[in-house]
Amino acid sequence: MLQLISIRSLRRASRVSVQQTLKANRYYSTRFGYTLSRCLVFSNFGQPDKVLKLHSYSIPPPYDDIINVKFIASPINPADINQIEGVYPEKPEFTLGLGTGEKSAVPGNEGLVQVISCGSKVDPSIRPGQWAIMSGPNFGTWRTYAQARKSNLIMLPNIEGVSPIQAATASVNPSTAYRMLKDFAELGAGDYFVQNAANSGVGRSAIQIGKEWGFKSINIVRDRPGIDELKEELRAMGGTEVITEAEARDRRYIAQITGGQPVKLALNCVGGESATNLTRILGHGGHLVTYGAMAKLPLSIPASALIFKNIHCHGFWISAWSKKNEVARYEMITDIFDWVRDGKFKDIPYETIQWSEDTELEKLMDPIRKGISEYSGRKGIFVMEETGNPS
Numbered sequence: 001m002l003q004l005i006s007i008r009s010l011r012r013a014s015r016v017s018v019q020q021t022l023k024a025n026r027y028y029s030t031r032f033g034y035t036l037s038r039c040l041v042f043s044n045f046g047q048p049d050k051v052l053k054l055h056s057y058s059i060p061p062p063y064d065d066i067i068n069v070k071f072i073a074s075p076i077n078p079a080d081i082n083q084i085e086g087v088y089p090e091k092p093e094f095t096l097g098l099g100t101g102e103k104s105a106v107p108g109n110e111g112l113v114q115v116i117s118c119g120s121k122v123d124p125s126i127r128p129g130q131w132a133i134m135s136g137p138n139f140g141t142w143r144t145y146a147q148a149r150k151s152n153l154i155m156l157p158n159i160e161g162v163s164p165i166q167a168a169t170a171s172v173n174p175s176t177a178y179r180m181l182k183d184f185a186e187l188g189a190g191d192y193f194v195q196n197a198a199n200s201g202v203g204r205s206a207i208q209i210g211k212e213w214g215f216k217s218i219n220i221v222r223d224r225p226g227i228d229e230l231k232e233e234l235r236a237m238g239g240t241e242v243i244t245e246a247e248a249r250d251r252r253y254i255a256q257i258t259g260g261q262p263v264k265l266a267l268n269c270v271g272g273e274s275a276t277n278l279t280r281i282l283g284h285g286g287h288l289v290t291y292g293a294m295a296k297l298p299l300s301i302p303a304s305a306l307i308f309k310n311i312h313c314h315g316f317w318i319s320a321w322s323k324k325n326e327v328a329r330y331e332m333i334t335d336i337f338d339w340v341r342d343g344k345f346k347d348i349p350y351e352t353i354q355w356s357e358d359t360e361l362e363k364l365m366d367p368i369r370k371g372i373s374e375y376s377g378r379k380g381i382f383v384m385e386e387t388g389n390p391s
């Protein structure tokens with residue numbers, strides 16, 4: 001049953017802005033205040049097609065420190081699919097709490113929620129209508145409603161000028177790019193970094209953040225029909241140069257681009273031969289940071305790169321970093337949202353999948369399948385019905 005809470009009562013209870021209230025207060029609820037949540041679930045690791053099911057369960061009104069939230073948007077990231085397959089190091093908790101016959105978990109690690117109601121012991125600064133993103137992995141974001149605690153959420157006090165999609169996708173890809181550019185090599189204005197899979201979500205973020213910090217970038221992408229348009233698009237975003245993997249193997253061409261300036265940092269999303277290329281492009285003492293393995297091939301690093309060029313190799317994982325750096329994470333998210341507001345940080349190409357109460361499994365599976373097969377160039381994002389930007 002669709003229940004509309006009176007605007008006045010919500011305003012009184014929450015003291016949030018009228019606009020926020022208007023958009024916060026519609027949600028599905030039973031007569032006894034229970035909210036019906038629809039979610040994808042899996043009970044065993046495996047191919048998403050084989051293991052994912054659509055499930056409904058009831059959420060009681062919040063009590064004590066419980067916060068009832070409504071999902072606004074949840075992206076489908078490569079790591080989410082790896083997690084369902086069981087090949088990702090972070091495993092979700094399998095529970096009977098969802099009312100499934102066997103223990104199951106909700107997939108999805110990243111997402112944007114709106115607070116709909118709070119238990120009596122919830123910090124009074126948290127109010128209905130406010131937006132929040134997940135504070136860490138494994139929450140299970142591919143669902144329409146959930147119960148959370150303050151520790152699960154990063155509240156977003158100022159979301160003016162930030163779209164739901166931008167907020168929902170800020171905590172993984174832009175954050176990963178931000179940290180890798182900041183924490184490994186001491187890059188200053190005018191310094192070069194190089195990256196492969198530059199058209200990925202992380203790659204596009206690195207281009208834009210790098211530009212904001214005054215760094216120059218060499219951006220490597222795979223050749224394809226329409227490569228000139230893609231090169232132009234990434235240059236327009238702030239990439240200094242955009243080249244194909246074949247062009248990246250041409251040392252003279254690289255030297256022409258950099259004018260002989262050493263490249264201090266390389267961001268590796270791919271592995272295999274593409275990573276080998278990055279080590280060739282890096283200058284003496286450069287840092288290679290690996291954060292993805294899209295080619296599913298091991299890194300192959302020439303011994304000479306380690307011995308004679310003193311290349312330093314690192315790995316980076318945003319999940320592990322986030323667990324240890326709560327304050328820095330909040331500051332980073334604030335920076336990212338400031339850039340979004342100032343028009344300095346553009347959306348990734350994305351495709352939304354509307355998720356309403358009667359959406360069927362097949363429709364939800366479609367973008368997940370696309371995420372497994374050849375990269376479509378657009379990130380799939382579930383957008384739950386009644387989405388509203390309260391700004």
Ligand SMILES: NC(=O)c1ccc[n+]([C@@H]2O[C@H](COP(=O)([O-])OP(=O)(O)OC[C@H]3O[C@@H](n4cnc5c(N)ncnc54)[C@H](OP(=O)(O)O)[C@@H]3O)[C@@H](O)[C@H]2O)c1
Binds near residue numbers: 295317
């Ligand atoms: N370590 C971390 O903390 C962290 C954080 C975020 C993301 N990641 C990882 O980073 C990777 C990218 O994530 P994303 O969300 O940015 O991805 P995305 O936006 O979905 O983009 C995928 C990228 O991978 C490229 N690609 C796909 N298959 C490839 C292959 N076989 N060989 C070479 N390139 C290939 C695509 O290039 P084409 O256009 O040429 O297909 C595209 O650039 C994933 O592996 C993800 O798990 C890691």
